[in-house]
Amino acid sequence: MALAAPLEMELQVFEEYRQKWSLKHLGEYVVIQDGRVLDQFFDSYEDAFRAGLREFGVSRNFLVKQIWITEPVYFVA
Amino acid sequence: MAPFEVHWDPFDPADPGPCLKVIVMNAYDYIEAGRAIGLEYPEPHPITALIDTGSPFTIISKTFAKNWKLVQTGARSPIRTMGGDCLCDEYSGSMSFPGSELPPIRTLRIRSADFNREPFYSCLIGRDILKNWDIRFDGRARCMTITT
Numbered sequence: 001m002a003l004a005a006p007l008e009m010e011l012q013v014f015e016e017y018r019q020k021w022s023l024k025h026l027g028e029y030v031v032i033q034d035g036r037v038l039d040q041f042f043d044s045y046e047d048a049f050r051a052g053l054r055e056f057g058v059s060r061n062f063l064v065k066q067i068w069i070t071e072p073v074y075f076v077a
Numbered sequence: 078m079a080p081f082e083v084h085w086d087p088f089d090p091a092d093p094g095p096c097l098k099v100i101v102m103n104a105y106d107y108i109e110a111g112r113a114i115g116l117e118y119p120e121p122h123p124i125t126a127l128i129d130t131g132s133p134f135t136i137i138s139k140t141f142a143k144n145w146k147l148v149q150t151g152a153r154s155p156i157r158t159m160g161g162d163c164l165c166d167e168y169s170g171s172m173s174f175p176g177s178e179l180p181p182i183r184t185l186r187i188r189s190a191d192f193n194r195e196p197f198y199s200c201l202i203g204r205d206i207l208k209n210w211d212i213r214f215d216g217r218a219r220c221m222t223i224t225t
Binding site: 005006007008011045046049050052053057058061062063064065071072073074075076077 | 136152169
């Protein structure tokens, strides 16, 4: 049986809600573990990460994702 | 804080660029919480990082991110480079600068990528860190000075 890629389920949850969240929370951060979404949005990655750590602890990874309508592609030179 | 000086000769094609030593590890509060329940984390050791004004964010070698057990907070984020597009995983960590008085960054989003065929450094310090610094380059002295 193939192992799921890290944060695969969390990214699926994010994609399900991306359009909805982008209406009111564009540019903010959301925190997700498995199917559970923290009921708060954050202005910075640091705040979102700390909230995830408080809520989910250190046993497993959790997704911290900034909300954009489409995924930005950054240029690295 | 004393200014931190980095030697860099941009007129020497063999010079890889302005580099300094960094220590990357999990965020301090993450390690504290992990140790409280008996988890162990590898001892950090310095790696060489390139100051890269062309990168919007900090990137470390995928190998180091995994070996140091950084907590993963993102996956498959697209970036575009001169060599083409690739997907990066994202981690949360902290970064300090041994041998300097530059203040550490307690929580930082760090992308990871392959640094294959790159013998000089295994980390890019991007503009997410540089925005906190004042950097001046003296071409005649071949010296970069960093203050905060």
